[in-house]
Amino acid sequence: MEKSKAQTTRRIRDQLALGLYDADSVPTARAALSERVGTFQDSLRAPIHRWFKYPAGFSYKFVETLIEDYRLDARHWILDPFVGCGTTAVVAKERGVNCVGIEAHPFVFQVARVKTFWEFDLGALYQRIESLLMVLHKTLSRDVSQDVSEFPELIHKCYSRRNLARLKIIRDTIESFDGSAVERDFFRLALTDTLRTASRAGTGWPYIAPSRYHAKQNERDGLAVFDEQIRLMFDDLKIVRSRQRGNAETKLLQMDARQVYPLEEASVDLAVTSPPYLNNYDYADRTRLEMYFWGWAKSWGEITEKVRDKLIIAATTQIRRNDFSDDPVNADLGELDARVYDELRARVHRLGRLRLEKGGKKSYDLMVAGYFNDVSQVMRQVYRVLKPQSRFVLILGDSAPYGVHIPTEEYLGKLGVGIGFRRYEIQQLRTRGEKWNHNPQRHQVALRESILILEK
Numbered sequence: 001m002e003k004s005k006a007q008t009t010r011r012i013r014d015q016l017a018l019g020l021y022d023a024d025s026v027p028t029a030r031a032a033l034s035e036r037v038g039t040f041q042d043s044l045r046a047p048i049h050r051w052f053k054y055p056a057g058f059s060y061k062f063v064e065t066l067i068e069d070y071r072l073d074a075r076h077w078i079l080d081p082f083v084g085c086g087t088t089a090v091v092a093k094e095r096g097v098n099c100v101g102i103e104a105h106p107f108v109f110q111v112a113r114v115k116t117f118w119e120f121d122l123g124a125l126y127q128r129i130e131s132l133l134m135v136l137h138k139t140l141s142r143d144v145s146q147d148v149s150e151f152p153e154l155i156h157k158c159y160s161r162r163n164l165a166r167l168k169i170i171r172d173t174i175e176s177f178d179g180s181a182v183e184r185d186f187f188r189l190a191l192t193d194t195l196r197t198a199s200r201a202g203t204g205w206p207y208i209a210p211s212r213y214h215a216k217q218n219e220r221d222g223l224a225v226f227d228e229q230i231r232l233m234f235d236d237l238k239i240v241r242s243r244q245r246g247n248a249e250t251k252l253l254q255m256d257a258r259q260v261y262p263l264e265e266a267s268v269d270l271a272v273t274s275p276p277y278l279n280n281y282d283y284a285d286r287t288r289l290e291m292y293f294w295g296w297a298k299s300w301g302e303i304t305e306k307v308r309d310k311l312i313i314a315a316t317t318q319i320r321r322n323d324f325s326d327d328p329v330n331a332d333l334g335e336l337d338a339r340v341y342d343e344l345r346a347r348v349h350r351l352g353r354l355r356l357e358k359g360g361k362k363s364y365d366l367m368v369a370g371y372f373n374d375v376s377q378v379m380r381q382v383y384r385v386l387k388p389q390s391r392f393v394l395i396l397g398d399s400a401p402y403g404v405h406i407p408t409e410e411y412l413g414k415l416g417v418g419i420g421f422r423r424y425e426i427q428q429l430r431t432r433g434e435k436w437n438h439n440p441q442r443h444q445v446a447l448r449e450s451i452l453i454l455e456k
């Protein structure tokens with residue numbers, strides 16, 4: 001951590017742009033890497049990362065770049081306060097760096113837990129997988145009648161009755177199969193990731209709403225997909241175990257990142273994260289298919305209680321207007337940066353007025369206010385546990401609800417300085433949102449994705 005800040009940030013930008021960690025990088029591929037940093041594209045093909053396709057995830061290569069740049073090793077700790085399905089924790093573990101990951105979404109947290117447990121007896125695990133698959137292939141070699149009425153309608157729209165019955169049998173067999181808790185969790189994750197691949201609905205992201213997507217022509221047999229997935233996961237374990245450096249510690253905490261972390265003050269060498277963007281993306285909805293299938297929830301209301309209400313505000317579906325006062329931007333943001341506070345309040349009030357003119361009456365005003373109230377609380381917590389001169393690196397998108405531009409990275413940078421960070425720097429990665437440009441309802445503001453680096 002001894003390098004000067006300017007040198008380091010220049011290197012991060014250059015390396016992302018140059019794709020130095022891309023084994024087969026060629027000039028055209030280089031520019032493409034910084035385009036992909038904030039997306040899950042790279043991770044979809046990488047061992048372990050590909051165990052769960054999380055569209056909100058970022059590129060594992062970004063975390064690798066930071067670990068190289070800051071020369072982190074077994075003596076250091078990385079913190080990711082929005083660890084999601086564990087990208088940061090998986091890279092840190094492979095590279096031999098200790099990591100604390102925080103995640104409030106219970107289902108996504110569980111995915112991260114499974115992805116960061118590699119300490120299996122591989123021979124024994126192999127045997128367990130083979131015997132599970134043998135039982136399943138035998139049971140499902142003929143059609144079996146199965147009551148599937150327990151599943152909510154959404155699930156029925158995603159599968160033929162026969163395929164759903166087979167998926168249910170796989171689920172129930174896993175649940176009753178002898179074995180350790182970690183093996184069962186491993187099997188469960190293989191089935192979780194099977195669900196979207198096997199589905200006939202175009203279960204494209206971000207939302208699982210089969211009626212709104214074209215049906216895929218090729219529903220795939222649940223058992224065939226599960227068989228492929230569990231073997232791929234087993235092979236991935238072998239790959240990462242052979243590459244793993246040292247025995248770093250990974251601590252995953254299922255908690256709200258706005259709360260005080262059970263970590264010593266000034267104990268973390270680098271914080272890196274991608275917080276929810278201010279783009280009306282509902283993380284709770286993203287896992288509706290999976291949570292319904294596993295019986296974690298049966299309705300929107302249950303998902304709100306178990307997930308939506310636990311997350312920082314980043315979508316209008318999280319807003320209950322009665323929970324907010326007439327002046328929804330917290331006054332303490334004014335103490336952090338008076339100009340940002342005034343601008344935010346002005347934009348929030350403008351969104352409040354626009355809302356009344358628009359058909360959908362979306363609560364973008366409260367979404368924006370809630371977002372900055374919440375993210376600034378997380379920044380305070382991260383500041384407390386970071387060592388002096390260490391960095392908090394965030395991948396962020398700006399936003400323009402109803403066409404009102406909110407420069408998220410700049411506002412958070414300034415609020416960070418109010419919290420105590422010595423300075424901040426913004427590196428633009430790419431412009432985004434172009435795919436919606438044909439939509440006449442959409443604003444014409446060019447949106448960005450950026451890296452915000454705060455230095456304590």
Ligand SMILES: C[S@@+](CC[C@H](N)C(=O)[O-])C[C@H]1O[C@@H](n2cnc3c(N)ncnc32)[C@H](O)[C@@H]1O
Pocket residue numbers: 054056057058059081082083084085086087088102103104105108255256257258273274275276277283310311312
């Ligand atoms: C952009 S995603 C991070 C994805 C992560 N980089 C990955 O690769 O999987 C943001 C995450 O923040 C989580 N989150 C939202 N509010 C939270 C809170 N209050 N505390 C902790 N995590 C939260 C969401 O559930 C989501 O998984």
